[in-house]
Amino acid sequence: EAGVAQSPRYKIIEKRQSVAFWCNPISGHATLYWYQQILGQGPKLLIQFQNNGVVDDSQLPKDRFSAERLKGVDSTLKIQPAKLEDSAVYLCASSLYEGTVVYNEQFFGPGTRLTVL
Amino acid sequence: GESVGLHLPTLSVQEGDNSIINCAYSNSASDYFIWYKQESGKGPQFIIDIRSNMDKRQGQRVTVLLNKTVKHLSLQIAATQPGDSAVYFCAERREKLTFGTGTRLTIIP
Numbered sequence: 380e381a382g383v384a385q386s387p388r389y390k391i392i393e394k395r396q397s398v399a400f401w402c403n404p405i406s407g408h409a410t411l412y413w414y415q416q417i418l419g420q421g422p423k424l425l426i427q428f429q430n431n432g433v434v435d436d437s438q439l440p441k442d443r444f445s446a447e448r449l450k451g452v453d454s455t456l457k458i459q460p461a462k463l464e465d466s467a468v469y470l471c472a473s474s475l476y477e478g479t480v481v482y483n484e485q486f487f488g489p490g491t492r493l494t495v496l
Numbered sequence: 497g498e499s500v501g502l503h504l505p506t507l508s509v510q511e512g513d514n515s516i517i518n519c520a521y522s523n524s525a526s527d528y529f530i531w532y533k534q535e536s537g538k539g540p541q542f543i544i545d546i547r548s549n550m551d552k553r554q555g556q557r558v559t560v561l562l563n564k565t566v567k568h569l570s571l572q573i574a575a576t577q578p579g580d581s582a583v584y585f586c587a588e589r590r591e592k593l594t595f596g597t598g599t600r601l602t603i604i605p
Contacts, residue, residue: 420597421597421598422585427592435591435592472539487540489538
């Protein structure tokens with residue numbers, strides 16, 4: 380079974396530039412997550428999709444970050460404009476379905492390492 | 497602040513010995529906990545989970561212990577191998593998954 384795919388694996392940009400990350404979840408997984416992992420810390424949830432709808436984006440800095448999952452499969456995360464503190468690994472994860480009672484394992488992709496200079 | 501934390505940022509263990517990684521949580525309402533392993537350049541990988549109605553759960557070479565009285569859980573890895581070198585995170589799930597800061601486990605040959 381293919382895992383969660385992410386691209387690019389690495390990206391270096393200057394502050395105030397824009398950047399986009401792409402994620403292809405495991406086939407059949409309804410729930411997709413974007414996490415930000417700053418060096419030395421655990422991943423922090425940015426946004427959660429159920430199919431193509433947003434379930435939780437409470438920790439997404441909406442003035443500069445946006446994400447979409449138009450057809451309920453692939454997803455993109457965009458940062459515009461980037462700041463120095465956005466340097467981190469951006470992880471995508473997917474799971475079969477997540478409800479309030481049912482929890483299915485989240486499978487993580489390898490991440491995109493972003494460096495903002 | 498974070499509701500999930502780890503006691504030690506680094507742990508070095510001799511190959512073949514057992515490893516114990518500890519984690520504290522603050523929310524007594526947390527009902528589900530997961531341990532993840534993250535190797536360099538990879539995303540976190542599920543190791544084992546435990547629900548709050550359990551005290552112990554065993555997997556292959558791993559055991560998770562949950563002490564709800566002191567809000568503490570631990571991950572025990574038996575007979576550690578070089579492939580166990582990684583950062584280990586505990587995470588709790590309420591509305592969403594909340595990760596701790598991680599413990600880097602280094603295996604000494």
